[in-house]
Amino acid sequence: MCRVCQRRPEVPGEPHGRCDACARAGRRAYLFRLRPTSIGLQIVAGELSPRALHQALVGELEQFHGEPSTRPHLLGTSCDLVVAGKRLETIRVSPGLASRKDQVVAALRAGALRTDAAW
Ligand SMILES: [Zn+2]
DSSP states (O other): OOTTTSSSOOOTTOTTOOOHHHHHHTEEEEEEEEEEOSSSEEEEEESSOHHHHHHHHHHHHHTOOSOOEEOTTSOSSEEEEEEETTEEEEEEEOGGGGGGHHHHHHHHHHHHTOOOSOO
């Protein structure tokens, strides 16, 4: 199943696990894993490094005012960012984070302020 839209089968061998329509539209999904801290959530792993997240999406995350959606294909304490070209389309969270969407957005914004090479 396409990692971006979860609606169409992925093209065999497509490097980002996408269907034909999402690949042609330049849409990507970047997965991040989070862990609870004493004050909220923190990214512990991700398909983008802190530096890459910063370069690609720090501004988009600051300007994101939408509501993250809850998606059952995301497991545990994970979320993903759906990006079309340079634009952040959606933030999706696992059912385990459904009650902590504000903390997910805060963790992503904090992560995007870092410029390290690894989480
Ligand atoms: Zn798709």
